Amino acid sequence: MPLAPVTVRAYRPEDRSALFDICVRTAYEGQDSRHIYPDPELMPNIFAAPYAALEPDLAFVLDDGEGRAVGYVLGTADTRAFAKAFRDVWLPSVTDRYPEPAGPARTPSEEMIALLHRPERMVLPELAGHPAHLHIDLLPDWQRKGHGRALMHAFLRALHGKGVNAVHLSMVTANTPARAFYDRLGFHEIPVPDPGPLTFLGRSTTVQPLCTGP
Numbered sequence: 001m002p003l004a005p006v007t008v009r010a011y012r013p014e015d016r017s018a019l020f021d022i023c024v025r026t027a028y029e030g031q032d033s034r035h036i037y038p039d040p041e042l043m044p045n046i047f048a049a050p051y052a053a054l055e056p057d058l059a060f061v062l063d064d065g066e067g068r069a070v071g072y073v074l075g076t077a078d079t080r081a082f083a084k085a086f087r088d089v090w091l092p093s094v095t096d097r098y099p100e101p102a103g104p105a106r107t108p109s110e111e112m113i114a115l116l117h118r119p120e121r122m123v124l125p126e127l128a129g130h131p132a133h134l135h136i137d138l139l140p141d142w143q144r145k146g147h148g149r150a151l152m153h154a155f156l157r158a159l160h161g162k163g164v165n166a167v168h169l170s171m172v173t174a175n176t177p178a179r180a181f182y183d184r185l186g187f188h189e190i191p192v193p194d195p196g197p198l199t200f201l202g203r204s205t206t207v208q209p210l211c212t213g214p
Contacts, residue, residue, distance in 0.1 A: 004065045006147070008154045011052055011059035011072065018061070018069035019052060020044040026137040029175045036108050042098070046116050047135055048074060050090040054082065060154045062138060062147050070142045073151040075134030077164045079122050082133075086119035126192045130168035130202040132159050152185055153207055160205040168202040 011019070020041060027033035027043040037043055051074035052059045062071035076082035098113045105111040115121065122133070134155055138148055159167055168190060171178050179199065187201040 004063075006065050007063050008060055008147075008150050009063050011056060011061050011069075011074075015061055015069040015072075016049070016052070019048050019072055022069065022072055022137050022139055023048040025139060029172050030178055037112060039109060042109060042112055045094050045098070046112060048072070048137075050086055051075060051135065054085050054090060058155065058158055060151055060158075062142060062151055064142075071136075071138030071147055071151060073134055073136040073155040075132060075155060075159075075167070077132050077159060077162050079127065079131055079133050079168075083119040083122045086122075091117065091119065124192055124200075126190055127168050127200065127202070130166040130190065132164045132167040132205070134167055134169050136169075148181060149185065156205045156207050160207065164205055166202060166204050168200055170198045170200050172197055173199045 023044040024034060024037075024040050025032045027047065028036050033043055034040065055074075055076050058077065059074045060072065061069035064070045094116070098116055100117040101110050101114055105114050127133075136148060136151055136155075138151075156167070169182070169187070171182070173179075173195075174197070179201075182201050185203070187203045190200040190202045192198075192200045
């Protein structure tokens, strides 16, 4: 039994290994990605660690009651500024491990490394009205129990407190359970030309509507 209630709390540096583990175990359409991306630090170094490093005040975890992070929500209040900080600050810290591919990507890992080296991909004119963006993931045993909603509440409140009125996210279109989750939380689709395998969703940062759903 947990020593304390399950809670949402601020990310702490000692959560880093759990952050990486959660990311890896949810990075392939919401499922374990280890059979696709053999380097266990690749996906976290693109989609999790830079947010915790660059905007730690917008990083929250779900604590299992024993101090272990079993879910997280991470993001930025300003996507354009984040993309610049990613290039100027984060990318130099991981380039030795992940040099930019010299030619077309030949493996899924090389495709992700190419994305790592193109942070400007995050900045799309269609998303300008939703300047913040986020990533949220929970380990499978902690999904569908209301914890994702609690994490989202914490993140939206933090954004609202910063004066940010709207947020967006991108998700793999094939991940239909994730889409159902976001729909319940009041996200709507944002049309983006040629989105590839992704769907872009957005909503206001006002928390009250979240309290009315199932």
